[in-house]
Amino acid sequence: MKKNPAITAQTRQNLTDAFWQFYITKRIEKITIKEITKKAGYNRSTFYEYFTDVYDVLEQLENNLISKLQEMPMQQLSSSGDPFPLEALVRLYSDHSQYLAVLLGDHGDPAFQRRIKASIKPLMKETLVVQGAKDGIELDYTLEYALSAMIGILSYWFNQENAPSIEDLTALLGELSSDGVIGKLMGLRE
Incomplete structure (x- = not known):
């Protein structure tokens, strides 16, 4: 049956x-x-x-969240003027905040952050290379830095009582990125 x-x-x-x-x-x-x-x-x-056990429940839950990230259309991950998917990541994080705030928080699964970065990093790298960035160790480390910062700031945002709106956060991150990491990424273009 x-x-x-x-x-x-x-x-x-x-x-x-x-x-x-x-x-x-x-x-x-x-x-x-x-x-x-x-x-x-x-x-x-x-x-x-x-x-199979409680660890399997956690793994399946994490896999579901990561698959949602990977299902995002490539154009949503990056626009031609901004190779870093600020708004898309903030929206994804916001949509699944009940899980992500915990999983990426102090009591969450330490491996989950690595898995998130491993799933999005190749997509971002591919987009940047297509846009003219030079593939190599500098791009790899810059992306690792940028993704760690993004995940950290989103986790911090969700744990604040008087957090800015999602629009204000996206604007702030856009300013920080264009002046810092994203400016660096854009400088990698030849």
Whole structure:
């Protein structure tokens, strides 16, 4: 008997949501399958139909977020005048803030930041090379620096009580980038 895809997706989401409610308050090694299934209203065997363990839930959640980043159209990642995807990244971060603020925060998964950078860096590099930047070690390190700064500032923004609006943040980052890192990237063109 085939399962209804909508019910299957909802069950997976319910288990993920139950996991997440624990993950935002406790370390992953302290989360049990028993408490996830109890909170979600399922039994352990249902959990194991979707996940192997709590680390698998986290990995699938992270993979879903990264796939959303990779699904962004290339033109959204970069405009001809600005090779750094400030607005697109801020919007993506804002749309998924309930997860990203935690995953990239003090109690999140340290490997997740590396995975985010690894997924977007090649797209940015390709765009910059097409726009005339010289491919090499300087571009690679500049992109690493820029992405680390962007992820850091977005994490900081989400943890501030009196944070500026998304439009003000995008404008500020645009100014900082054009005067600093992006100016450097643009100087790499030949």
